[in-house]
Amino acid sequence: MGAAPQAPRTRVTARARDLRFDAGSLSLNLVATVGRRPVGPVERMGDAERLAAWCRGVGLTPAPGYEPEALLRSLHALRDAAYDIASSLLDGHRPSPASVELVNGLAACEPPAARLELTAGGVRPAPGSGMLTEDALLSVVARDLIELVADPSRGERLTSCASEVCRMLYLNPPSGRARQWCSMRRCGNNAKAAAHRRRRTATAGG
Template identity: 35%
Template sequence: MPVGQWFTSQGDVRWWFDSGALALDFAYTGPIGRVRADGERLRAPDDLTAWLSERFPVAVGAARSRDLFDAVALRDAITRIALAASRGDALPTNDIDVVNLYAATPDVPPALGGGSRQAGRSIQTVGQALSTIARDAVDTFSPANLGRIHECSADDCDLVYLDTSRAGTRRWCSMQRCGNRAKVRAHRARKSASKTAANESAVAA
């Protein structure tokens, strides 16, 4: 299942954000922090249907108003858990209960391609898709990932991601965005320091 999505910053600059987890991608269908304060994408059932169709390799039925209510409840719980985890705070008990509730229902079953018969439903329900997202959240926020839920290191960015790098040393939401800006600032600082040192040497001579 694909992870990551394109965001658009000021000036219509598009950049790729790999959150590291399906559950975190789902969290970013709503507003989170400063960078995504106006990021609500689930305004109607059709919006949820469209997002799920982009994410799941199997057909998922059309969302209804009740499905949208459930999706937003699950999403907001995941969001609060992610923010707490990124700050090293205790995970909110009520939100854990919400995630566990959705994770306890039937999910979208995995299937091996190449078979000659249809096994199970040809179209999965929105509830099954939400269960799959909830189960991914259970895995994402498990003790195995303790210390790997981070906030971007840039001073003006608060995007949260799961660090899936082998060394666990990821610092930026995206090298295209904050990582590149940090490199440019560091280069300018070195250049300025070198120029200052050269001027001081010239004066001393």
């Protein structure tokens, strides 16, 4: 029996480490903080600075005094569980009971309700409204994943990038043409360039 085919090797560029916010849902944007899962995972959210950037990018505001390292560890654990569960919708594998238990446990925390206050200048969000404790922030992400799994229409739109190097999970738009690539500017252009090189090589060889 021959050796298994080698996965394509690519350089880990600064762009490969960029945070992604185009997966179509909060929980999938968390999953996307690991790139190139099938060929060599690239960590995109590995320190406090990247954590803060991700929170800003998805519109979550941790309450003052949170511990970045503790929140990172918790989000990394939730990320693994979310990938296990979301990818099962595509390939039909049975998610780990530990993944399901973790997501259910985190979702059990009730996130605080947003509040308004009336001032002389009109209505505005109350001070501190929208800020989340670590437990509440994790709950918001876990609940998003549960909503994704519970919504058949969203589940039908879940797909993975056609690039063998990428395989990012994302939601296709609810209307219009389904996307083959996570991003035309990224994997789509890379695939077109690779196809062009193959055609040139074949022409030269002919």
